[in-house]
Amino acid sequence: MTDVSGDRASRPTRRSALAGLVGGAGAVLAAGCTPSGVSPANAPTPSRTPSVTPGGPTPGVMTLFKDPGFNFNGLLALGGSGQGSAEVGEVLTAVNTINKAGLSSQSYVETFKKLGDELMDAPEGPSPDEQTTRFRALRAAQYYGQALFFVLGSDNPGSEEQLYKSGRGAWDKFCKLCDPAPVTANVAYGRTPMPVWFFRPEESDQRRPTVILTNGSDGQNVDMWTYGVPAALDRGWNALVYDGPGQGQLLFVDQVIFTPRWETVVKPLVDWLSTRPDVDKDKIALTGLSMAGDLAPRAAAFESRIAALVAMPGCLSPWLGFPAEIREILTPSKQESNDIWNKEVVPELPPADAATMKKRFEPFSVQAMLDARDGKMFTDFYTPARRVEALDITDVVDRIKMPTLVLDYEDEQFYPGQARQMFDKLTSPKDYVKLTAATGAQLHCSPMAPQQHCEVVFDWLGETLSVG
Numbered sequence: 001m002t003d004v005s006g007d008r009a010s011r012p013t014r015r016s017a018l019a020g021l022v023g024g025a026g027a028v029l030a031a032g033c034t035p036s037g038v039s040p041a042n043a044p045t046p047s048r049t050p051s052v053t054p055g056g057p058t059p060g061v062m063t064l065f066k067d068p069g070f071n072f073n074g075l076l077a078l079g080g081s082g083q084g085s086a087e088v089g090e091v092l093t094a095v096n097t098i099n100k101a102g103l104s105s106q107s108y109v110e111t112f113k114k115l116g117d118e119l120m121d122a123p124e125g126p127s128p129d130e131q132t133t134r135f136r137a138l139r140a141a142q143y144y145g146q147a148l149f150f151v152l153g154s155d156n157p158g159s160e161e162q163l164y165k166s167g168r169g170a171w172d173k174f175c176k177l178c179d180p181a182p183v184t185a186n187v188a189y190g191r192t193p194m195p196v197w198f199f200r201p202e203e204s205d206q207r208r209p210t211v212i213l214t215n216g217s218d219g220q221n222v223d224m225w226t227y228g229v230p231a232a233l234d235r236g237w238n239a240l241v242y243d244g245p246g247q248g249q250l251l252f253v254d255q256v257i258f259t260p261r262w263e264t265v266v267k268p269l270v271d272w273l274s275t276r277p278d279v280d281k282d283k284i285a286l287t288g289l290s291m292a293g294d295l296a297p298r299a300a301a302f303e304s305r306i307a308a309l310v311a312m313p314g315c316l317s318p319w320l321g322f323p324a325e326i327r328e329i330l331t332p333s334k335q336e337s338n339d340i341w342n343k344e345v346v347p348e349l350p351p352a353d354a355a356t357m358k359k360r361f362e363p364f365s366v367q368a369m370l371d372a373r374d375g376k377m378f379t380d381f382y383t384p385a386r387r388v389e390a391l392d393i394t395d396v397v398d399r400i401k402m403p404t405l406v407l408d409y410e411d412e413q414f415y416p417g418q419a420r421q422m423f424d425k426l427t428s429p430k431d432y433v434k435l436t437a438a439t440g441a442q443l444h445c446s447p448m449a450p451q452q453h454c455e456v457v458f459d460w461l462g463e464t465l466s467v468g
Helices: 014-019 068-083 088-101 105-120 130-153 157-176 221-226 229-234 248-252 263-274 292-302 334-348 351-364 366-373 382-389 418-425 450-464
Strands: 002-004 183-187 194-199 208-214 238-242 279-289 308-312 404-409 430-435
Touching: 068 088, 068 130, 068 221, 068 450, 088 105, 088 130, 105 130, 105 157, 130 157, 130 221, 130 351, 157 221, 157 248, 157 366, 183 263, 194 229, 194 248, 194 263, 208 229, 208 263, 208 292, 221 229, 221 238, 229 238, 229 450, 238 263, 263 279, 263 292, 279 292, 292 308, 292 404, 308 450, 334 382, 351 366, 351 382, 404 418, 404 450, 418 430, 430 450
Parallel strands: 208 238, 208 279, 279 308, 308 404, 404 430
Antiparallel strands: 002 430, 183 194, 194 238
8 A cells, every 4th residue: 555645540440349348247347448557559359268367466366267357346245254245155155156157147147146045035043133134134235236247148137127126125124134224215316316325323413424435337335335334333423325326226226327417416415414413514525436436526526515535546537447449439420439339349249248338338328228138239339438428527626625535556457547647636635545465455446455445545534534
């Protein structure tokens, strides 16, 4: 960990358009496509079974799967064990089962869904008490989320909504058994209310600092538990978890996609918090995990009531997380862009890469999501691509006035270099921390070290807001 305070290129060929895609369910799935240190424009065409070298970002036992996309997700599940949102033995047993069956979206989905189902049933032996039932439900939410991530590449993509609801049911069951249980509410957002879960250390009206935990693309509520709720409660903070547009219930059930104006999401949340007697209105912090390292700073640039901001990692443009070969498909002309996509790219996409693109674009297009659930590739590339492009916050970062912590990660595979670029553009009080392989905290969002991740974030927040 280190701490420091014109004219479009010629039309891409089918081969060049595919060159930046990762074989299997590669890193495109998490909004990035190239290994750290490799320029997207010069990225080599990957093999179908990428090799993982001993000196790579996940050496030795850190390599659960040979495919880096599956491996990253497996590490996220494993990392949740420290906060009770996974069990080491359960995850590693699932990994062995998947590898024995042959790694694929199908084997991954089947194995983790079965594990979630088993945990939602009563265990053999003595009747489980509330704590057992509670944490079995939390782990089930994790495993359903793992299955959900790859379901569009499975034999049953149409089960996506139901699989989400299974995970949501597990999460809600866990929350009801917490002591105290989080306050649940629906906060107005356009025509579709946002579900929120407001966690408190205890039920008094004592005013406390509060952190709004913002998920990224493809994350689930259980990830906000791993990356903040217990850390907040243990330090006497409140923590707000929510589903915004493009996330959770709003995406998979209500069919509301991402908005580039995230301040319209955060403002009603701050309004709601400000009415509560147990919230210190002068100490409301905002964090953004993964792609929310773009969303949260955007909101903070226009919401002055945020007292402190954390971008995890800093991200100026999620669109730059796609390889140049994919970005080049997008032209000023909708017709031309879609012709390239449908006539040159889609016919050459292997099934695994097709599933990758379906997953990557569904939070930005309802039609793309519905097509994917129907086993079809979306035909309108232009519209969701423009929506991703619109998330660029390069020109608004200098509006941020509150103290800001920008996290970065060694071997950041999705937004390499962007955290430092954001830090350099900030004009507010700022700090930059890079989590490294020296303590096993490498890779996007430190999947193997979420506890260490939370320590850095909450130590900074406590010092910045004079808490504790």
